[in-house]
Amino acid sequence: MFCCVKSSDRKNQGKKEVTWRIFSLKELQLATNNFNYDNKLGEGGFGSVYWGQLWDGSQIAVKRLKSWSNKAEMEFSVEVEILARVRHKNLLTLRGYCAEGQERLIVYDYMTNLSLLSHLHGQHSAECHLDWTRRMNIAIGAAEGIA
Numbered sequence: 001m002f003c004c005v006k007s008s009d010r011k012n013q014g015k016k017e018v019t020w021r022i023f024s025l026k027e028l029q030l031a032t033n034n035f036n037y038d039n040k041l042g043e044g045g046f047g048s049v050y051w052g053q054l055w056d057g058s059q060i061a062v063k064r065l066k067s068w069s070n071k072a073e074m075e076f077s078v079e080v081e082i083l084a085r086v087r088h089k090n091l092l093t094l095r096g097y098c099a100e101g102q103e104r105l106i107v108y109d110y111m112t113n114l115s116l117l118s119h120l121h122g123q124h125s126a127e128c129h130l131d132w133t134r135r136m137n138i139a140i141g142a143a144e145g146i147a
């Protein structure tokens with residue numbers, strides 16, 4: 001199944017087009033080498049996140065729900081619904097989602113610069129010195145995204 005949503009809302013005129021689509025499980029398995037451990041980018045409360053590449057060469061990050069429950073299903077729906085409606089320079093862009101059987105996957109643009117945590121306290125903290133001006137700009141950017 002393939003689906004595209006384009007916002008023709010007046011308020012969005014002049015802004016970036018809101019477009020996402022439904023992915024098949026097969027397509028995401030292909031893109032991530034069947035959710036190979038080597039493709040794993042990290043893990044959050046929802047589940048593991050995998051790097052992948054689509055047939056058109058674009059890079060994606062696929063968040064895979066670790067175990068199905070009503071609560072997880074609700075979190076999945078809320079995240080997809082909100083991200084499908086908003087586009088902001090400080091928010092990750094939703095590429096789409098997949099819901100097949102008990103599999104729930106959310107597809108985002110792949111972000112190359114790793115997480116803020118890794119820059120602040122992780123393996124990159126030594127080489128990437130974040131001065132206070134940059135830290136303030138990051139905090140303001142994050143606050144703008146939340147707002």
Ligand SMILES: Nc1ncnc2c1ncn2[C@@H]1O[C@H](COP(=O)(O)OP(=O)(O)OP(=O)(O)O)[C@@H](O)[C@H]1O
Nearest residue numbers: 041042043044045046047049061108109110111115
């Ligand atoms: N779009 C992305 N591009 C690149 N890496 C990503 C992307 N999304 C997530 N990751 C990686 O996967 C890790 C886990 O992401 P995830 O969003 O699941 O967790 P979280 O935000 O830390 O926690 P929670 O799921 O509890 O909100 C991140 O720390 C990051 O390293």
